[in-house]
Amino acid sequence: MQERTLISGIAALSIPNKAPKRKVVQKPATARLNDYISLTGGPSGRILLEMAIHPIVVWPDPRLREETQTIKVFNESVQALYQDLADTMYAYNGLGIAAPQIGVAKKMFLVEPQLAGLSPEDPPVAFINCDVLSEGDEYEEADEGCLSFPGIYVPVERPYQTTVCAQNLKGEIFEMTGEGLLARCLLHENDHLTGRILVDFVGPLKKKMIKLKLKKHTDEIFAS
Numbered sequence: 180m181q182e183r184t185l186i187s188g189i190a191a192l193s194i195p196n197k198a199p200k201r202k203v204v205q206k207p208a209t210a211r212l213n214d215y216i217s218l219t220g221g222p223s224g225r226i227l228l229e230m231a232i233h234p235i236v237v238w239p240d241p242r243l244r245e246e247t248q249t250i251k252v253f254n255e256s257v258q259a260l261y262q263d264l265a266d267t268m269y270a271y272n273g274l275g276i277a278a279p280q281i282g283v284a285k286k287m288f289l290v291e292p293q294l295a296g297l298s299p300e301d302p303p304v305a306f307i308n309c310d311v312l313s314e315g316d317e318y319e320e321a322d323e324g325c326l327s328f329p330g331i332y333v334p335v336e337r338p339y340q341t342t343v344c345a346q347n348l349k350g351e352i353f354e355m356t357g358e359g360l361l362a363r364c365l366l367h368e369n370d371h372l373t374g375r376i377l378v379d380f381v382g383p384l385k386k387k388m389i390k391l392k393l394k395k396h397t398d399e400i401f402a403s
């Protein structure tokens with residue numbers, strides 16, 4: 180078994196200006212939340228040349244429900260998948276992205292470095308074969324967006340804190356604890372690896388409305 184490296188989300192999140200400690204929060208601050216919502220934005224104007232930006236798989240595409248495979252060999256193809264995910268995440272202003280969202284049924288997702296407690300110049304953090312180790316007792320509800328649901332926001336109740344365990348690109352195991360938006364992002368991205376997506380948090384009527392709205396969105400893209 181490899182040595183465990185602790186990349187602590189708590190360390191960064193404990194900086195008061197960045198994320199004041201909250202216990203039970205019904206309505207989180209919208210500033211950071213909007214970053215999450217901006218997941219649904221289009222390409223951001225970064226230089227797109229020589230970047231492997233993939234089209235986002237949009238619901239109800241069945242690839243979002245496909246069973247994902249554990250990554251066992253940490254070779255160049257894993258590195259290439261990481262790069263594809265990173266390029267696509269930045270192109271769409273995402274805070275996170277999971278492999279099924281670019282049509283790859285593998286257990287990998289990425290989180291934007293600042294949200295993960297690193298500096299903006301750091302590369303996105305890869306979570307490979309992620310497991311949720313624990314979830315806090317306190318919950319908060321917030322609107323969630325998703326690249327695979329452009330223009331859709333769904334109120335989702337999630338644990339305020341979570342600790343996950345994953346492997347990095349070298350196959351080394353690490354743990355990360357996140358609170359608030361980081362916890363939400365970790366759990367949202369990890370849900371993608373088990374085929375759980377935003378429409379699983381709504382009733383049948385809202386699901387139908389989302390389907391119609393996304394169909395309209397797709398029709399508009401093809402018409403333009």
Ligand SMILES: [Zn+2]
Binds near residue numbers: 325327367371
């Ligand atoms: Zn998503």
